[in-house]
Amino acid sequence: MPWYDDNEMWAIFYDCMFDQESFDVANQQCQQILELVDHPVKTVLDLACGPGRHVLGFARKHLAVTGVDLSGFLLNQAANHIEQQKLSANLVHSDLLNYQPQQKFDLITNLFTSFGYYPTPTENQRVLENAYQWLNQGGSLVIDTFGKEQAAHAIEPVHCTEYDNGDIRFERPLLIENMSVYSNEWILVRDNQAHRWAYEHFVYSANELSQMLQQAGFTDVRIFGSLSQDDYDLGAERLVALARK
Numbered sequence: 001m002p003w004y005d006d007n008e009m010w011a012i013f014y015d016c017m018f019d020q021e022s023f024d025v026a027n028q029q030c031q032q033i034l035e036l037v038d039h040p041v042k043t044v045l046d047l048a049c050g051p052g053r054h055v056l057g058f059a060r061k062h063l064a065v066t067g068v069d070l071s072g073f074l075l076n077q078a079a080n081h082i083e084q085q086k087l088s089a090n091l092v093h094s095d096l097l098n099y100q101p102q103q104k105f106d107l108i109t110n111l112f113t114s115f116g117y118y119p120t121p122t123e124n125q126r127v128l129e130n131a132y133q134w135l136n137q138g139g140s141l142v143i144d145t146f147g148k149e150q151a152a153h154a155i156e157p158v159h160c161t162e163y164d165n166g167d168i169r170f171e172r173p174l175l176i177e178n179m180s181v182y183s184n185e186w187i188l189v190r191d192n193q194a195h196r197w198a199y200e201h202f203v204y205s206a207n208e209l210s211q212m213l214q215q216a217g218f219t220d221v222r223i224f225g226s227l228s229q230d231d232y233d234l235g236a237e238r239l240v241a242l243a244r245k
């Protein structure tokens with residue numbers, strides 16, 4: 001089983017990754033994304049939507065939003081939020097590469113470092129090629145991830161985070177395979193028990209991601225350092241790619 005299909009681990013680490021503040025941030029990001037793409041949007045596809053943080057944000061704006069994810073656990077969280085908040089959205093339980101939409105979209109998103117998880121470059125490239133096919137002409141793909149430049153600049157051998165509920169998380173990130181793969185180990189100490197989760201995914205420089213997008217068919221590709229359109233420089237917090245069809 002690939003690391004990202006481990007529902008037990010998502011359940012254990014859920015509170016660290018997806019607290020209420022992260023939902024509030026995602027809600028603001030939906031507005032930032034609409035300002036970034038700067039064209040009318042009625043239909044949105046969120047690829048690897050997880051617990052639906054952005055699905056909820058777009059649904060609140062009365063957009064017709066579909067979220068696709070592999071994790072049944074995370075999609076259940078999304079479905080609960082949608083129901084509790086009396087919103088409307090379409091959730092699809094599928095691997096991204098098996099998903100076959102019945103429509104095209106004005107906006108496709110892939111957010112919070114959800115790109116590069118497939119073990120081969122060809123599969124990751126196919127995610128972009130599919131997104132290109134599934135966009136309406138004039139529509140946009142927005143990817144929000146962290147870049148190889150940032151990883152190389154900011155990586156710490158061990159990073160420790162303490163949470164209000166008493167949990168402590170240790171991270172031990174590495175850049176491996178000629179700095180093409182980000183490999184991380186999380187150790188969560190909760191109630192005197194340690195839970196370990198190791199994961200890795202491809203990490204791309206801004207130029208590498210731009211080239212992949214162009215290879216997928218996108219002609220207009222722009223890079224930013226955040227969803228609020230900061231420059232991609234050494235101070236950038238994220239690698240954001242805006243690609244128009």
Ligand SMILES: C[S@@+](CC[C@H](N)C(=O)[O-])C[C@H]1O[C@@H](n2cnc3c(N)ncnc32)[C@H](O)[C@@H]1O
Nearest residue numbers: 004048049050069070071095096111112114117
């Ligand atoms: C870091 S989470 C981000 C979730 C969401 N985008 C957010 O901002 O909260 C990465 C997500 O990618 C999903 N994922 C990973 N590989 C996938 C695949 N092959 N098909 C569909 N979803 C996948 C995981 O299940 C997880 O929900």
